[in-house]
């Protein structure tokens with residue numbers, strides 16, 4: 138038997154862990170958050186209950202594997218609870234890094250630190266009640282600019298227009314660098330908010346950008362656009378008083394201007410031309426023209442990036458992996474040190490840690506499982522080692538003043554939250570800060586042991 142340490146219990150880490158444990162090895166799963174699940178718990182839209190419940194059930198099955206041990210509420214990295222070297226010193230045969238992409242791309246604009254300007258990652262973590270983000274101010278106003286046109290941006294539009302409990306939203310303005318054909322959201326996601334798009338304003342916006350799009354041979358007729366990216370153009374919705382969703386295409390955020398209270402008051406955008414590239418794709422090219430939008434909130438959804446604090450070298454798309462040979466048809470999972478031009482022996486990278494923002498949970502699962510296959514091949518070539526028992530590992534961590542939560546704690550917490558949901562007549566309930574979760578676990582454990 139060999140021991141694999143896995144850093145990060147999102148979908149990629151959970152399913153990698155399952156595969157390695159089912160092959161008979163001991164797995165130690167370490168996670169920053171108390172709860173497992175990563176973005177499946179704290180990213181996916183709160184009302185996608187069925188998907189969330191389904192994933193939680195699968196994760197509970199993984200945590201119940203007898204040779205898998207969970208250590209939650211433990212952050213790995215430089216200046217964190219433990220470093221990768223601390224983990225190596227505990228003697229695992231392999232370390233799998235599946236910590237996702239915890240940073241985000243910044244706009245890099247003057248005024249970016251104004252109040253009311255948020256990254257999509259923090260905003261989503263906030264409404265999904267990730268401890269720390271949950272208690273930070275993410276108040277929104279009446280006119281909100283959302284930068285980006287992917288599925289994450291649509292989740293944010295949906296929250297602002299429909300589900301945010303204390304919303305004051307009058308208008309959400311989507312700021313898109315390119316045109317309507319370059320929208321990246323899925324039909325089924327935009328369907329949640331399309332009734333809020335004002336057809337007359339949308340048509341006026343198409344008129345504004347028509348010359349630039351037509352120069353790239355794009356047909357902006359409603360029939361064609363409905364087929365490609367904006368199905369709402371084929372539908373009709375009953376007139377109703379509701380906030381509106383508008384689009385400002387061919388525009389890039391340029392400057393944020395704050396009011397006397399320090400909160401964003403105006404967003405200056407640069408107007409772009411659309412350029413047709415040789416490969417048939419388009420790119421945006423700034424013109425000298427600008428426009429000023431009155432907004433009191435700005436949320437930018439322009440992609441994720443990796444947290445170098447973890448202690449692995451960075452590559453172009455995530456933590457660096459061994460360069461792929463020309464003939465490679467499959468991803469490479471072995472971690473790599475580009476400066477030394479060598480493999481980091483016994484370290485593998487999977488999921489969003491390997492490539493940020495690559496699609497849905499199913500893809501992260503597949504990546505975790507494929508990476509786990511490579512790990513299993515690697516382990517085959519190693520001698521068996523007497524693994525450190527989970528009790529011994531816990532003792533080492535406690536000697537460092539750390540108190541990770543275990544798989545039993547997670548089971549107890551799940552039961553407490555289910556009971557809270559029933560008592561409050563809610564479909565689900567979750568605590569939003571670490572101390573309350575830890576207290577709830579302890580109280581329940583004491584009650585259980587008192588009851589025998």
Ligand SMILES: Cc1cc2nc3c(=O)[nH]c(=O)nc-3n(C[C@H](O)[C@H](O)[C@H](O)COP(=O)(O)OP(=O)(O)OC[C@H]3O[C@@H](n4cnc5c(N)ncnc54)[C@H](O)[C@@H]3O)c2cc1C
Nearest residue numbers: 145147148149169175176180213236237488489497498501
């Ligand atoms: C806003 C949003 C909405 C989404 N909606 C959907 C959807 O509707 N449907 C769908 O299929 N997919 C959706 N996705 C995509 C899906 O969530 C991801 O594909 C998937 O979660 C990526 O899995 P991962 O395990 O690689 O990373 P993550 O899910 O990010 O998991 C990383 C884990 O690592 C832990 N971690 C991080 N840093 C450290 C550290 N230093 N030490 C220890 N642990 C650490 C974290 O606590 C976390 O548990 C959405 C994503 C986002 C951002």
